[in-house]
Amino acid sequence: MSIELELSYKLKQINEEALARFMEGKEKETAYDFYAQIKPAFEEGSKIANDWKDLLTERYKTDRPKHVHPSQLDSAVDNIEQQILQSFDPKAKSLRYKNTKESVDYVVNSVIEWLEKSKP
Template sequence: MIRVEVSNMNLIMSSRELFLILDDCKKRFESINQKPEKTEELFYQDVKPMFELALDKVQMWKPLAEEWVKMNKPKYIHSAQIDSTIDNIEQIVLQSFYKDINKQRFHNLYNSVEYVLSSILSEIECSQ
């Protein structure tokens, strides 16, 4: 029982960290007038460090989320969605830096990730 609670707490914290990254990306994406052109300097100074941070957070989140799905078998979250969520987070981070990205696509990706993270957090909160 204690192991499950610790695992759930780690998943909650990890999910919230991903929410912070997503919110940062959304703010950056929506400030479209302030985005610089694609350059190598932008990539190495801003894009790459943020992408690597997101990857680190996702790598901590993934095994926790997969284990939680396997143990709890939630009705609306499946293991395939965990992998899709990771891919979507990567795309959100990258797309948030550039002007020439389709707004609809960005928001669809964002909403998809938000749904999975929110659903996991809600399910954990309801089970406690």
Template structure:
């Protein structure tokens, strides 16, 4: 059973995590910062994996029930994959700046579109 409010909260959490990740990536690139794998990176990635898995499940159910005009199953799977990539890369910086920016913008665009669709469905 899809709980719209919980799905909206997860979407907002993902937007916030992606924005924080982008800031961390910028800071790490500029200041040549490194993070401890076991103390910082692994727990953060695992936490984000849990969040994105729950969100993906909710998003696919939302699409099935509400059939939004501009959100497709392929986009949801792309967000899952790209979100995990940008979360990891925000710590390790093994990706070019332009690629990171493009992935982040893509994820944020889809998340914002989903958030808008949830709000639209919630107001009906």
């Protein structure tokens, strides 16, 4: 499995974990510690997302997939970072959160499809 594909699956996992944390935090109105919980989760997710984008941007130059564009990769990174941060905020809007999650899922799934098709 390529590193791009591994990172794509890791991003899906991060997005699902963020949704679970968001739903649990909303239900229980949990207060999170910035340095112990929020900052480490954001830094890890942001690093994975940016590494993913950098690798795919390079690969895009040679593969030129039909259904994935570099601007989508940029948006997905911005959205996943927002997802992680908002997952710690019980006052965040549920509909907006879920729509942003679906947007990230769409791009990541499109990338996975592209990478699966381009396997040797």
